[in-house]
Amino acid sequence: xxxxxxxxxxxxxxxxxxxxxxxxxxxxxxxxxxxxxxxxxxxxxxxxxxxxxxxxxxxxxxxxxxxxxxxxxxxxxxxxxxxxxxxxxxxxxxxxxxxxxxxxxxxxxxxxxxxxxxxxxxxxxxxxxxxxxxxxxxxxxxxxxxxxxxxxxxxxxxxxxxxxxxxxxxxxxxxxxxxxxxxxxxxxxxxxxxxxxxxxxxxxxxxxxxxxxxxxxxxxxxxxxxxxxxxxxxxxxxxxxxxxxxxxxxxxxxxxxxxxxxxxxxxxxxxxxxxxxxxxxxxxxxxxxxxxxxxxxxxxxxxxxxxxxxxxxxxxxxxxxxxxxxxxxxxxxxxxxxxxxxxxxxxxxxxxxxxxxxxxxxxxxxxxxxxxxxxxxxxxxxxxxxxxxxxxxxxxxxxxxxxxxxxxxxxxxxxxxxxxxx
Amino acid sequence: xxxxxxxxxxxxxxxxxxxxxxxxxxxxxxxxxxxxxxxxxxxxxxxxxxxxxxxxxxxxxxxxxxxxxxxxxxxxxxxxxxxxxxxxxxxxxxxxxxxxxxxxxxxxxxxxxxxxxxxxxxxxxxxxxxxxxxxxxxxxxxxxxxxxxx
Ligand SMILES: Cc1ncc(COP(=O)(O)O)c(C=O)c1O
Numbered sequence: 001x002x003x004x005x006x007x008x009x010x011x012x013x014x015x016x017x018x019x020x021x022x023x024x025x026x027x028x029x030x031x032x033x034x035x036x037x038x039x040x041x042x043x044x045x046x047x048x049x050x051x052x053x054x055x056x057x058x059x060x061x062x063x064x065x066x067x068x069x070x071x072x073x074x075x076x077x078x079x080x081x082x083x084x085x086x087x088x089x090x091x092x093x094x095x096x097x098x099x100x101x102x103x104x105x106x107x108x109x110x111x112x113x114x115x116x117x118x119x120x121x122x123x124x125x126x127x128x129x130x131x132x133x134x135x136x137x138x139x140x141x142x143x144x145x146x147x148x149x150x151x152x153x154x155x156x157x158x159x160x161x162x163x164x165x166x167x168x169x170x171x172x173x174x175x176x177x178x179x180x181x182x183x184x185x186x187x188x189x190x191x192x193x194x195x196x197x198x199x200x201x202x203x204x205x206x207x208x209x210x211x212x213x214x215x216x217x218x219x220x221x222x223x224x225x226x227x228x229x230x231x232x233x234x235x236x237x238x239x240x241x242x243x244x245x246x247x248x249x250x251x252x253x254x255x256x257x258x259x260x261x262x263x264x265x266x267x268x269x270x271x272x273x274x275x276x277x278x279x280x281x282x283x284x285x286x287x288x289x290x291x292x293x294x295x296x297x298x299x300x301x302x303x304x305x306x307x308x309x310x311x312x313x314x315x316x317x318x319x320x321x322x323x324x325x326x327x328x329x330x331x332x333x334x335x336x337x338x339x340x341x342x343x344x345x346x347x348x349x350x351x352x353x354x355x356x357x358x359x360x361x362x363x364x365x366x367x368x369x370x371x372x373x374x375x376x377x378x379x380x381x382x383x384x385x386x387x388x389x390x391x392x393x394x395x396x397x398x399x400x401x402x403x404x405x406x407x408x409x410x411x412x413x414x415x416x417x418x419x420x421x422x
Numbered sequence: 423x424x425x426x427x428x429x430x431x432x433x434x435x436x437x438x439x440x441x442x443x444x445x446x447x448x449x450x451x452x453x454x455x456x457x458x459x460x461x462x463x464x465x466x467x468x469x470x471x472x473x474x475x476x477x478x479x480x481x482x483x484x485x486x487x488x489x490x491x492x493x494x495x496x497x498x499x500x501x502x503x504x505x506x507x508x509x510x511x512x513x514x515x516x517x518x519x520x521x522x523x524x525x526x527x528x529x530x531x532x533x534x535x536x537x538x539x540x541x542x543x544x545x546x547x548x549x550x551x552x553x554x555x556x557x558x559x560x561x562x563x564x565x566x567x568x569x570x571x572x
Contacts (some may be wrong), residue, residue, distance in 0.1 A: 358487065359485060361461055391462035392462045421435070
């Protein structure tokens with residue numbers, strides 16, 4: 001299996017997937033061949049959750065068909081096979097994200113749990129009264145609320161980096177927020193509501209210069225661009241399998257070994273302990289210290305298959321292709337005379353928009369009649385939308401299996417929206 | 423439109439484009455706020471009472487077309503009704519919304535409100551239609567409390 005390209009500059013130079021390659025790849029995704037409401041299904045909601053290639057579906061089925069056993073607790077061969085497959089998936093994910101060692105990869109239920117894990121372990125240990133945690137105004141609720149809970153509990157304060165009218169992070173304001181009380185910067189790599197790609201390398205350098213560790217919410221970056229956590233030098237990185245063309249119920253927390261080793265356990269139970277006596281228990285080393293109970297074994301194996309699939313296609317080529325689609329979609333929406341929400345210079349394949357004539361739910365409903373799936377609502381990023389005076393947007397999101405035809409279907413659907421509501 | 427959309431019927435669109443009684447009432451006798459946190463629909467219902475009779479009903483708020491039309495049609499239907507009649511109508515309406523597509527509807531009692539029957543085929547939109555009515559009941563029950571339908 002190939003490791004992800006070393007840095008973003010390499011991915012920029014990669015050639016985009018060709019239309020022929022994409023139409024071949026689309027055949028790997030059974031759902032993309034379905035019809036909806038009598039039209040071919042047009043799936044433009046991958047930021048919410050992605051579709052799964054046959055390789056992932058087959059990996060899940062194959063595990064249950066021929067390897068199913070619990071992990072780390074059997075002498076029998078079947079359990080050994082399951083353990084090898086589970087730990088093999090950890091190695092694949094480590095390589096995919098550019099982690100130094102698989103021990104830095106903790107399997108979680110998803111991004112949400114990964115962030116909560118850091119808040120409840122690292123956070124509880126290092127954040128005290130008067131301390132500060134820095135997030136941005138474009139965060140997903142799952143990168144806000146865990147910190148609010150921690151702050152309430154420990155008497156700390158949440159500081160918010162503002163964003164400008166294009167939905168870009170205001171870097172100088174970020175720098176100004178860093179001080180000797182700052183204990184952590186937790187920021188999204190790519191915004192799910194606005195599409196903004198944050199200058200995370202600079203954020204990390206600047207935070208580190210002030211002695212502050214950084215958590216990156218990679219839910220929307222890991223599926224769409226090459227990520228190399230060692231290169232980025234982030235302290236933590238969280239992502240969700242289901243957005244990476246893998247199964248639901250599995251996600252990843254990458255943590256630098258030095259952090260994971262000193263962090264107390266998250267949940268307690270089997271699997272995470274070395275020995276239990278009523279006087280005292282001793283805990284496993286990372287990553288198993290943070291994986292109490294029977295994990296999502298099949299899910300992890302499915303995620304392993306997903307990152308193999310992505311590596312074979314090539315993250316650099318995926319990013320280059322999606323960039324082209326984003327440009328095409330942006331032009332199309334501007335032509336359709338909708339208001340784009342999120343117009344950052346560095347943007348990922350997320351098209352959030354507002355129409356004066358129709359509420360986002362009505363837009364999504366009419367599009368659904370045409371077989372076009374988009375998301376409508378606040379995208380679990382209410383503060384980000386409030387910044388633009390909105391409580392909801394319609395959002396089309398792109399993955400490498402989308403085509404210009406998909407975006408044309410969106411454009412045609414929007415014409416119908418205007419006919420109905422205009 | 424040549425063929426009526428199952429959900430966005432002509433009357434409904436008409437109400438959502440130009441909602442009736444869509445303004446604030448400063449001297450309301452009863453008022454309540456309703457909110458659907460799932461989709462962000464939000465409104466305040468105002469009632470002017472003449473004894474037991476609703477002499478004026480108004481609303482303010484923002485949300486989708488279904489919601490707006492439902493609120494507009496509700497205020498139009500309320501005028502001149504007693505509190506009891508309004509509650510009964512609310513129940514009939516909410517029962518219709520909760521019924522199965524194709525179930526008979528009480529056109530005699532519901533009048534133009536039956537235009538919202540199409541919502542039955544779109545379960546996630548049901549709350550858009552019932553939020554104004556739930557808020558109405560909140561206005562009767564406790565003056566001013568926020569009603570959340572989540
Ligand atoms: C930026 C971002 N962070 C976090 C999450 C939460 O991910 P999950 O629900 O998979 O835990 C999402 C999902 O929408 C997201 O887009």
